Amino acid sequence: MIARLRKANRLQLLPLVLGFALLVGIIGARSYLIESQREENASIRAAFERQHTILNVLSRMQDAETSQRGYLLTGEDSYLEPYRAALNRIPALMTALHDAAKRTDLRSDRVEQLDTAIKDKLVELADVLALYEADRMSDALSIVRGDRGKLATDKVRATITVLLGEEGAQLADQLEHAEAIERRLSQASILALLGVFAVAGYGAFTARRMLNDVAAAQMQLNQTNTALRQEIDTREAAEAQVRQMQKMEAVGQLTGGIAHDFNNMLAVIISAMNLAQRKLARGESDIGKLVEAATDAASRAANLTSRLLAFSRQQPLAPQVIDANRMVTGMSDILRRTLGEAIQIETILAGGLWRTFADTSQLENALLNLAVNARDAMAEGGRLTVETANAHLDERYSAAHTEVTPGQYVMIAVTDTGTGMPPEIVAKALEPFFTTKGINKGTGLGLSQVYGFVKQSGGHLKIYSEVGDGTTVKVYLPRYFGEEAQEEVRKSPDLAKRPTETVLVVEDDARVLAGTVAALRELGYIVVHAGEATEALARIDAEPGIDLLFTDVVMPGMNGRKLAEAARAKRPELKVLFTTGFTRNAVVHNGVLDHGVDFIAKPFTIDMLAAKIREVLDR
Numbered sequence: 001m002i003a004r005l006r007k008a009n010r011l012q013l014l015p016l017v018l019g020f021a022l023l024v025g026i027i028g029a030r031s032y033l034i035e036s037q038r039e040e041n042a043s044i045r046a047a048f049e050r051q052h053t054i055l056n057v058l059s060r061m062q063d064a065e066t067s068q069r070g071y072l073l074t075g076e077d078s079y080l081e082p083y084r085a086a087l088n089r090i091p092a093l094m095t096a097l098h099d100a101a102k103r104t105d106l107r108s109d110r111v112e113q114l115d116t117a118i119k120d121k122l123v124e125l126a127d128v129l130a131l132y133e134a135d136r137m138s139d140a141l142s143i144v145r146g147d148r149g150k151l152a153t154d155k156v157r158a159t160i161t162v163l164l165g166e167e168g169a170q171l172a173d174q175l176e177h178a179e180a181i182e183r184r185l186s187q188a189s190i191l192a193l194l195g196v197f198a199v200a201g202y203g204a205f206t207a208r209r210m211l212n213d214v215a216a217a218q219m220q221l222n223q224t225n226t227a228l229r230q231e232i233d234t235r236e237a238a239e240a241q242v243r244q245m246q247k248m249e250a251v252g253q254l255t256g257g258i259a260h261d262f263n264n265m266l267a268v269i270i271s272a273m274n275l276a277q278r279k280l281a282r283g284e285s286d287i288g289k290l291v292e293a294a295t296d297a298a299s300r301a302a303n304l305t306s307r308l309l310a311f312s313r314q315q316p317l318a319p320q321v322i323d324a325n326r327m328v329t330g331m332s333d334i335l336r337r338t339l340g341e342a343i344q345i346e347t348i349l350a351g352g353l354w355r356t357f358a359d360t361s362q363l364e365n366a367l368l369n370l371a372v373n374a375r376d377a378m379a380e381g382g383r384l385t386v387e388t389a390n391a392h393l394d395e396r397y398s399a400a401h402t403e404v405t406p407g408q409y410v411m412i413a414v415t416d417t418g419t420g421m422p423p424e425i426v427a428k429a430l431e432p433f434f435t436t437k438g439i440n441k442g443t444g445l446g447l448s449q450v451y452g453f454v455k456q457s458g459g460h461l462k463i464y465s466e467v468g469d470g471t472t473v474k475v476y477l478p479r480y481f482g483e484e485a486q487e488e489v490r491k492s493p494d495l496a497k498r499p500t501e502t503v504l505v506v507e508d509d510a511r512v513l514a515g516t517v518a519a520l521r522e523l524g525y526i527v528v529h530a531g532e533a534t535e536a537l538a539r540i541d542a543e544p545g546i547d548l549l550f551t552d553v554v555m556p557g558m559n560g561r562k563l564a565e566a567a568r569a570k571r572p573e574l575k576v577l578f579t580t581g582f583t584r585n586a587v588v589h590n591g592v593l594d595h596g597v598d599f600i601a602k603p604f605t606i607d608m609l610a611a612k613i614r615e616v617l618d619r
Contacts, residue, residue: 026188026191034185036181040174040177040178040181041178043174044171044174044175044178046100046104047104047167047170047171047174048171050097050100050104050106050167051164051167051168051171053093053096053097053100054097054114054160054163054164054167055160055164056089056093057090057093057094057097057114057118057160058156058157058160060085060086060089060090060093061086061090061118061121061153061156063082063083063085063086064082064083064086064087064090064121064122064125065121065125065149065153066082067079067080067081067082067083067086068080068083068125068128068129069144071083071129071132072128072132072140072141072144080129083125083129087122090118090122094111094114094115094118097111097114097115098111098115106163106166106167107163107166110159110162110163110166111163113155113159114156114159114160114163117152117155117156117159118156120152120155121149121152121153121156124143124148124149124152125149127143128140128143128144128149131143269294273290273294276290276291276294319357319358319359319457320357320358320359320360321355321356321357321480321482322355322356322357322358322360322363322480323353323355324353324356324388324410324412324477325349325350325353325388327360327363327364328347328349328367328386328388328412329347329349331364331367331368332345332347334368335368335371335384335386338368338371338372338375339371339372339375339384340375342378342380342381342382343374343375343378343381343382343383343384344381344382344383344384345383345384345385345386346383346384346385346386347385347386347387348385348386348387348388349387349388350387350388350389350390352390353388353389353390353410354390354408354410354479354480355410355479355480356409356410356477356478356479356480357457357477357478357480357482358457358459358477359453359457362453363453363477365449365453366449366450366453366454366475367386367412367414367475369447369449369450370414370447370450370473370475371384371386371414373447373473374414374415374416374418374471375416376418377416377418377419377420377470377471378416378417378418378419379418382416382417382418382470383416383417384414384415384416384417385413385414385415385416386412386413386414386415387411387412387413387415388410388411388412388413389410389411389413390408390409390410390411390479391408391409391410391411391476392407392408392409393405393406393407393409393460393476394406401460401462403455403460404460404476405458407478407479408478408479409459409460409476409477409478409479410476410477410478410479411474411475411476412474412475412477413472413473413474413475414472414473414475415470415471415472415473416470416471416472417469417470418470418471419467419468419470420465420466420467420468420469420470420471421463421465421467421471422467425465426463426465429447429463430447430448430451430461430463431448447473450473450475454475454476454477457477457478458477458478459475459476459477459478460475460476461473461474461475461476462474462476498524499523499524499525499614500526501525501526501547501548501617502525502526502527502528502543502545502546502547502548503520503525503526503527503528503546503547503548503549503550503613504527504528504529504530504536504539504540504543504546504548504549504550504551505517505520505527505528505529505530505550505551506529506530506531506532506533506536506549506550506551506552506555506560506563507529507531507551507552507555508531508532508552508555508556509552510531512552512602513529513531516550516609517529519606519609520550520609520613522606523606523609523610523613525613526545528543528546532555532556532557532558533555533557533558533559533560533562533563533566534557534558536549536551536563536567537563537566537567537570540567540570540571540574541570546571546574547574547575547617548574548575548576548577548613548616548617549563549564549567549574549575549576549577550576550577550579550613551563551564551576551577551578551579552578552579552580553578553579553580554580560578560580561578564576564578575598575616575617575619576598577598577599577600577612577613577616578597578598578599578600579599579600579601579602579604580599580601580602581601581602581603598612598615598616600612
C-alpha cells in the first residue's frame with residue numbers, strides 16, 4: 001500500500017515542480033512590490049510624524065505664551081504648569097526635527113530658522129516672568145505690550161507655515177508614488193491567485209486518484225492507533241496503581257513511626273502515673289523518679305510533635321534578619337560540647353556574606369541536627385566542617401530541581417568525613433522515620449525536620465555523599481534584600497523577682513485551663529480566668545488591675561485574636577500573650593507569626609511559661 005502511494009507521488013511530481021516554479025516567480029515579483037510599498041509607507045509615516053512634530057512645536061509655544069499671560073493676570077503658580085511643560089518638551093521636539101533634517105529631505109536651514117525664532121520667543125517669555133517675579137510689573141507689561149513678543153511669534157508661525165507647505169508638497173508626491181505601487185501590487189496578486197488556482201486544480205485532479213489508497217492506509221493506521229491507545233491505557237492504569245501503593249506505603253510508614261514512638265512514650269507515662277497512684281494510695285511519697293520519668297516522656301512526645309510540625313511545614317516561625325557568619329561563630333561552643341573531643345570542628349566563613357531572613361532558633365536547631373547526624377556517621381572520630389558562602393542558583397539548576405526558585409541564596413554547608421551513604425540511601429534520607437541508626441539511636445525525624453524548616457523558609461536542601469568519603473548537606477536560604485533593622489537588645493527576664501501582676505487566662509478546655517491557672521499561681525501571679533471570650537471581656541470590665549491577657553487562639557465563637565482586639569479597645573495598654581497547639585490560625589499565616597505578636601506554643605513547661613510571661617510583662 002505504501003509503495004503504491006510513493007509511485008503516484010513520483011508521477012505527479014513534475015507538474016507540481018513546474019507549477020511551483022511559476023508561483024515562485026510571481027510571488028517573488030509581488031514580494032519586491034510589497035517591499036517597495038513598505039519603504040514608501042515608511043517614508044509617508046515619517047512625513048506625517050515630521051508634520052506632527054512641527055504642529056506640536058507650535059502648540060507648545062502657544063501653551064507657553066497662554067500660560068505666561070494667565071500667570072501675569074492671576075499670579076497663581078498653577079498657571080505656569082503648561083509653560084514649564086513647554087520648556088521641558090520643546091528642546092526634544094527641535095532635536096527630533098534636526099535629526100529628521102539630517103536623514104530626510106527636510107530643509108535644515110528652515111529648521112535652524114525655526115529654532116532661532118523659538119529661542120527668541122522663549123527668552124522674551126522668560127524676561128517678562130523674571131521682571132514680574134522681581135515686582136517690576138510695569139516693565140514686564142511694557143514688554144508684553146511691545147512688538148518684541150509679537151515679532152518673535154510671527155516669525156515662528158511663518159517659518160512653521162513654510163515648513164508645513166514644503167512637507168505637504170513632498171507628501172503628495174509620495175502618496176501618488178504609493179498609489180502606483182499599489183496598482184502594480186494588485187495586478188501581481190491577481191496573477192498569483194490565478195497561478196494558485198491552476199496548481200490547486202491540478203492537485204485536486206490527481207488527489208482523487210490517490211483517495212482510495214489514502215483511505216486504505218488511514219484505516220490501517222487507525223487500527224494501529226487503537227491498539228496503541230489500549231496499550232497506553234493499560235500502562236497508565238498500572239502506573240496509577242503503583243503510585244497509589246507508594247502513597248499508601250509512605251502514609252503507613254509515617255503513621256507507623258508516629259504510633260510506635262508515641263506508644264513508647266505513653267507507655268512510660270501511663271506506667272509511671274499508675275505506679276505513683278499506687279504508692280500514694282499506700283501512703284508512700286517517694287514518687288519523684290516516677291514523675292520525672294513521666295515528665296521526660298511527655299517532653300519527648302512534645303518534641304516529636306514539634307518535629308512533625310517542622311516536617312509538615314506548619315511550625316510557627318518568627319523570622320528575622322540573620323548574619324549566618326555570626327550565628328555559626330556563636331554556635332562553636334555548643335557544637336564542641338555536643339560533638340565531643342573526638343570530632344575536630346572547622347569553620348570556613350565567606351567574606352561579604354549576604355544576609356538571610358529566617359527563624360534564628362530553628363536555623364540553629366537545624367545546624368545542630370546536621371552536626372549530630374555527622375557525629376553519628378564518624379563513630380571513630382573525624383572532622384566536621386561548617387562553611388558559609390554566597391550562592392546563585394540559576395535557571396539550569398532550577399530546571400533540574402523543579403522545586404527551586406532561581407535567585408541568590410545564602411549557603412550553609414555541613415561536611416563530615418564519615419562513612420557516607422550510597423545513592424539509594426540518599427534518596428530516602430529526608431523521609432520521616434527513615435534512619436540507618438540502630439534501635440533507640442534516633443527517631444528518624446532529624447533530617448526531615450531540617451528539610452521541612454528549610455522549605456517553609458523558602459529555601460532548598462541538597463545532600464551530596466560518597467561511600468567512604470563522607471557527606472555534605474547544603475542548606476540554601478533566600479538572600480534578604482530589605483533594610484536591616486537595628487537589632488533589639490532584650491534583657492533576660494528576672495525570674496527570681498516575686499510577681500505582683502494579675503493575669504487573665506482564657507481557655508475553653510477546662511483541664512488545660514485548670515493546669516495553666518495552677519501553674520501561674522505556683523509562680524506567684526494573681527490569676528483570674530474565663531472559659532470563653534464573652535466571659536473574659538466581662539472580667540476585664542470588672543477587674544481594672546489586669547496586666548496581661550493570656551489567651552488560647554482557637555476557641556468557639558470569638559477566637560483569641562478577636563478577643564485581644566476587643567480587649568485592647570477597652571484597655572489599650574493591656575499586654576497579650578497567645579497560645580495554641582494548632583499553627584494555622586489567626587496569629588500565624590503561611591507558617592510565620594504576625595508582626596508584633598507574642599506567642600508560646602502548647603505544650604509548655606512551667607519554666608518556659610515563667611520566662612515568656614516575664615519577657616512580655618517586662619518589655
